[in-house]
Amino acid sequence: MSRYDPATTEPKWQKAWEEAGLFKARHDPSKPKYYVLEMFPYPSGRIHIGHVRNYTMGDVVARYKRSTGHAVLHPMGWDAFGLPAENAAIAGGIHPKDWTYANIAAMKDQMKPLGFSIDWSREFATCDPEYYGQQQALFLDFLEKGLVYRKNAVVNWDPVDLTVLANEQVIDGKGWRSGAPVERRELTQWFFRISAQAGDLLDAIDGLDHWPEKVKLMQRNWIGKSRGIEIPFALSAPAHGFDAVACYSTRPDTLRGASFLAISPDHPLAKALESDPAVAEFNAECRKTGTSEEALEKAEKRGLDTGLKVRHPVWPDKLLPVWIGNFVLMDYGTGAVFGCPAHDQRDLDFARKYGLPVENAFFMPGQTEPVGDEALVPLKSEPVDYIDHFAGLTRATSEEGIEKTIDWMEARGLGTGQVRFRLRDWGLSRQRFWGAPIPVVHCPTCGVVPEKKENLPIRLPDDVTFDRPGNPLDWHPTWRDVPCPKCGAPAQRETDTMDTFVDSSWYFARFTAPHAKAPTDPEEAAYWMNVDQYIGGIEHAILHLLYSRFFARAMHQCGHLPASAIEPFDALFTQGMVTHEIYQTRDASGRPVYHLPEDVDPVAKIVKATGEPIEVIPSAKMSKSKKNVVDPVEIVSAYGADTARWFVMSDSPPERDVEWTASGADAANRHLARVWRMASEINNAPERGSGDEELMRAMHKCIHEVTQGIEGFAFNVSVAKLYAFTNTLAKSKAGRGAKREAMQTLAQLMSPMVPHLAEEVWAMLGGKGLVAEAEWPEADPAMLVEDSVTLPIQINGKRRSEITVPKDMSKDQIEALVMQDDWVKRSLEAGPLKKLIVVPGRIVNVVI
C-alpha cells in the first residue's frame, strides 16, 4: 500500500490549480467580491515562520471565501525599499537593487511550495520603477492639492560619519557605527499635511466596526485630541524682540500653582538667548540626545534658569522664572509650558531639584495637607476643593474646572481656548538612496519646481557606490543635473527620497490594477476596494494603518479612489508575533554577537561549533539582526507544506504571540498521515454499519464548529474540532456510505488549512473535480439540536451533581427535579434554601 507522500502529491496539486487558473482574481460583477490581504513582507532574503503563519491565515480565509462563491482577490508583493539594502551595500559592495531583487527571488522560491492561493500575476515590488513612478505621480497630485509642503525639522546627525541616522541607528545617544554622540540638526523637509485631517481620522475610527478595539484605542490616543488654552505670559521686560511667551495648557485650572515657565531648548526664545554662552552650552548639551520621544522622555530632567521673568496672567504682581527644560517638546503645543509642581509629578521632580516653590491649586475634599514629594493628581472626574480660585470655583471636578477656567480666561482676554491634536504632520523626506526619489527640481530662479508627469518615473541610477556614508545621489556625477521643468535653465534634482511608509500606504490600492498607467484604474478600484479582510502584525497598529487611512483620503481627493474607499480596510485582524529566544555571545570589544537557533545547543547553552558559552536572552520578535529566526524551509522539505501549514494553524490563537518550539511539527505530520490512511481504508469498511445517524450528527456539528472557527479567526479551535471529529470517525462503526461522506466532508473542512492533502483525499474517494472548486458544506440545523441536555448542579457556586433533562423542559419542572436530587436534599439539611437559580440549558445553582 502506498503512503502519504507530500513530496510528490503537493507539486502535483499545485500544478493542477495553476492549470485551472483558480487563483487568478477575476473582476466578475455577477459575484460578490472578497479582497483578502496580508501585509506584504520586507524582502529580507528568507521567509521565517512568522510569514508562514501570517500567509496561511490569509490563505485559509481566501480559500474559504472562494468556496462560498466569492470572486477573491488575494495578491502578494514586496515592501522593497529601506535601510537594510543600503547596509548590505555598504557591507558587501552590492547594489541595493541587486540585493533586493535577489532576496525577492529567493523568498518567492520559498513561498511557492507552501501552496498559497495567491494571484501571482499581480505581484510587484515597491522598488519597481513602474510602482514608484506612480507614487511620484501621487506626490505631484498631493502637491497640487496642498497636501504636501516643506518646513524645517530636526534629524539625528552623526558628526563623524557626516550622515543622518535613523532612530534605530542611535544607541544610547551615539551613532551605531561611529560611536560619536549624535547631534540634532535642522533640515528643510517635505511633510504630508496629515494633521489637517486629525479630526476626521479620529472621528472615523468610530465607524471601524471590524477593527480590534485595542488598535482603535491606540490610534485615538496617538491622534490625541485635547481641549486646552493658549495663554500668553508677558515678560516682565522684553528680551530679544519677545515680549511674551505663549504656553499651551490642558490644565489651566491649576494656574494658581504655577511656579515657573519652561521652554524647549529648540524654542525661538531659547535660541535667541544663545548669545549667552551658558545658554548656548546648555542647549547644545540638550541636543545631544536622539530625536525619539522615548529618548527625550527618559532622559534625566534638566533645566537652566534664563534669568527672565514673566508675569502671572491672573496676578500680574506675581513673577515666574523662565527656565529652559530638556523635557519640553518643541513639536507639541507651543514648545512652552507653565510648571505646576503640586499637580504634575514631572514638574514636581523638577521643582524639588531646582528649589522652585510648590503650591497647591486644590486639595482633596476634607484635606489641607500641602503636596510633599508626591504630586496630587486625581482623576479628572473626581471632585476637588479649589483654593481661592479666580474663576470662582469651590468644589468641582477638574473636568468642570478646566472648562470654567477657559471660559473665565477667554472672557477677560487672558487666553484662547483651543482644541489641539498630538498628531504631527508626517515628514517623508529621507536623506537616503534606496527609496522613491522625490520628484522635484531646485532651480536657482524658479525655486522648488515639480517634475513634469511625462518625465516620470524619476529612476534611481545604477552606477552608484556605497564606499562612504551618506546618500550616493548627492555625489553622483550627473544624476542631479537636469533642466528646470519650468524655465529650462540648468537646475538640480532633489536627492532626498521618500519614507518607506509612503510605499506601503497605497499598495493595497495598486493591487486592484497593478499595471495601470495611472496610480489606479477607477473601475477596478471601484469593484475590488475595500480590503474586506486585512491581516498583519500588531506592530503596525498605529503608523502604517494611520498613514494608509490618510493616503486613502488624499487619493480620493485627487480622484484616485472612490469616496467609499477612504477607510480602505473594512476588517482588520492583528496576528501575534512569533517570538524566539535570542542567543548571544560577545566579541573582544564587548559588542554582542548573535547566533542562529540551529547553531547553538540551547540546553547546554553553548555554540555548537566552538563550545563557547551563550547568554540566552528571553523571547523577542523574530528579526534577522538578532538571528532568532526559525527557517520554515526545513520543515517543508522534511514534512511537506501541509504539515507546516497545519502546525502554524494549530494550538496558538492567531492573535496571540507564540513562542516557537520545534517539537510538534512531527506530531502534525503524523496526524495528516493518519487522515490519509483513514481515507485509503474507508473503501474496505462494511457496507452496512451501526451508528450512521450518530456519525452524521457529529459531522454536521463539525461543519458548524469549523466554519464558525474560520469566520471568527479562531483557526486553532477549528483545528481542535477537526481533531475531535477525526477521532470520532476513526472509532465509528458506521457503514461505508456514511463513512465516505464523513471523510469527504472532513477533507473539505481541512482544505483551507491543508489544501494538498484535501485534494488527495477528495480524489481518493471519488470526489468530483477539485476540492478547491467545491462548494463549502453547510450544516443542517436540525442535526445540531440535541434532545437532552446535562445540567450541572452547583451548591453555593460549587459543582456537586448533575441532572439530564429533555432540552425543552420548563424551568418549574427542572426546579422540581433538582429538589429531588440526593445531593441537594443532603445539603438542605445544613440550612434552608435561600435561592434557586436555573439557567435553562446551562446550569443550576442552589444557594443555601
Add this chain to the structure above:
RNA sequence: GCCCGCGUGGUGGAAUGGUAGACACAGGAGACUUAAAAUCUCCAGACCGAAAGGUCGUGCCGGUUCGAGCCCGGCCGCGGGUACCA
C-alpha cells in the same frame, strides 16, 4: 517616561459571566510484533485518600455577583508602539 496588550497543568492552549483544563505535545502503562519502527487502547492539574470523595487551583492583592479565567480597582512580570527599523 507615556500609550496598548498579554499572564490558565510539565508544554501549546480551550472555555456567549454558568461543569476550568476541550483538542494536542511531551510523559506513563498496555496491545500488536522475533525485535524495533509504525499503529492502536488506556492513564494523566496539585495535594489528601484504598476507594467513595474532599481541599486547593487560571501571575499577586482586593471588589462586584447566586456564580469570575472572563467584569471593576490596585500591584508584579513579559511583550508591542513611541513618529527616520519595517
